[in-house]
Amino acid sequence: MLKSKHILVLKSYCRYYSTSNNIAGPLKLCIIGSGPAGLYTANKIIKKLPDTDITIIDKLPSPFGLIRYGIAPDHQEQKRVKNLLEKTLIEHPQTIRFLGNVDMNTDLNLKDILASFNATVLACGIEGEKKLGIPGETLDCIYSAREFTSWLNGHPHFQQKIFNLSPEKKDVVIVGQGNVALDVARLLIKKDNKELAQTDITSKAMDIISKSAVKNIHIVGRRGPVESSFSTKELREICKLPNVQTWVNDRSIIDSIDTQSEPLLKDRIRQRVFQIFNDYLKPIPSEGLPQNDDKVNLIFHFLRSPNEFIESEKIGNSVSKVKLEVNQLIRDNETSDTKAKGTGQFESINCDIVFRSIGYTGVPIEGVPFDYKNVKVPNFQGKVLQKVNSDNQYIDGLFVSGWIKTGPTGTIAAIDKNVEETTEMIYLDYQNNRLDLQKEKQGYKHIIEHLINTHKQTTNFDDWKKIEQEELKRGKQLGKLSEKIIIFDDLKNIININNNNNNNNS
């Protein structure tokens, strides 16, 4: 399987580091997080080392993480990756176990997990969210875009949130130039869309969205069209919606871009994103945006940074305007990176609702180093380093996959290769006897005993299938794909959670 020169390198490596007993038993692996990164890790490890005994922990009762709660409900074709990942679980009932409703920090601790398994993979994503840190940010009707998409996807942690989308609210500002910003805009534009109502969006959320009457959606970003993080698919999709008109705050920003400039020519994605902007965005007419037709105005504001949210004079504590500072781009000639710099000029736009979608910050895990600058756990090709920049010094048996490995960017398309590298690293460490294989590890048994002793209610894969069946059944009754169960007590009745701890042992 390996090329001969690879084998040479491996051989010399083995000579140095392997102990006399190099015949290893089956690997006991713990994966923390059952989103795309975690399940892809299981999928790829089991292909390379079919005997591996895998325990997958998730803090939610159901698997699939952002596939279930992050990808927008109108992107069902993207959610299909669930089938591929679930197949791995179905095909290995004896060796891959799902353990839901278990929080790594409060129900277990990482030290204990590391001691109980030969290897542990953190695949729990990046959860902290950046704030703007400007005056007025705590006013009513200023929301997090990520919480909004989690809420309408039925994420159990966000069902208490109230999103006020009442019909008198006409102007929405979305701060951020990434795909989550477009998700929010698209779902608001699709409020009358029958197909959306038939997806797995919660009925409650669909009801609220369908009663909204948003007319103008402003997408505000501090940099220009070339620097935005939109992906071409999402951008093309929203610009092509039938009931939308697309505008730009200042057409000269687009027209002044030199399409033959070096950075743009080299970057295919940015080039194609720019092309879409160039084709679709019209300058705002001198008489103002049309307000009396049946289309939604989608306005891209480039080179603008929110400076302050201004309170409504009529409705106390509610946002009514956002003050924006006009930026100019400063290009660093050495790195060809651009930075937005304020010019001291200001303008303001009306807004009744604000969604913030400006990226993530890390929430560090106890006992694991964290690189705050790049928002990830420091690692070399998936193997966790002892500290940031500690070249070649690793925490034995600890690996990372997904966003926590590379930082919180990249769509599900990038996860495949991200994980491939990590699993190769685990495989190499396994082959070279770096994973403490001589010592008998308790693995799953230790963890489940601890959870039973502390009376923790957990879910397993069969429970998930019961949940899913019930959700499909409820969906069918409502004429939609699925109706997610968002109340934990409801869920407990469905899976008879009190009895299942015993069934977990197989």
Added chain:
Amino acid sequence: MIKSISTPLRNLIKFQYNSNYSLSFNRLNATNTQRYFSTSSNKSGKDELVTFTFINKDGSKTVVSEPVGTNVLEVAHRNDVDLEGACECSVACSTCHVYVEPKFYNKLPEPTDEENDMLDLAFDLKENSRLGCQVILKKELEGMVVTLPSATRNMFVDGYKPPKH
């Protein structure tokens, strides 16, 4: 027992077997069924096959012969070539990204905007990148080489440093 069954029929059985796992390969299934029943009456069925080579992630080769009209992702799945297909041919992911030998790349119809949008997200995109699910076999592709991108092909040589104690 299986050996006595014709290849198309065997593949059909394989796909139905897969569908027991409630995988929604329905779209693939439907097209396969149609094609198999139509080609089974075709006496010169042999002419309909295209033989080409996959270069796998580890550098090994898999030579396959599959009917005209099949897409490269389907072919990979039927021949145990490790090519994902996360979105099941709906052009919503880039996990079936492959490199098509340049000489044959030029014989393919231009990628659509939608395919290009997904290729934008592909790992290690090259001039001859395509989505496997959008490459449909035809006679002109006889003898082509399709290479799977690998994130780890060079890891042994370039990357892996023996850890210190």
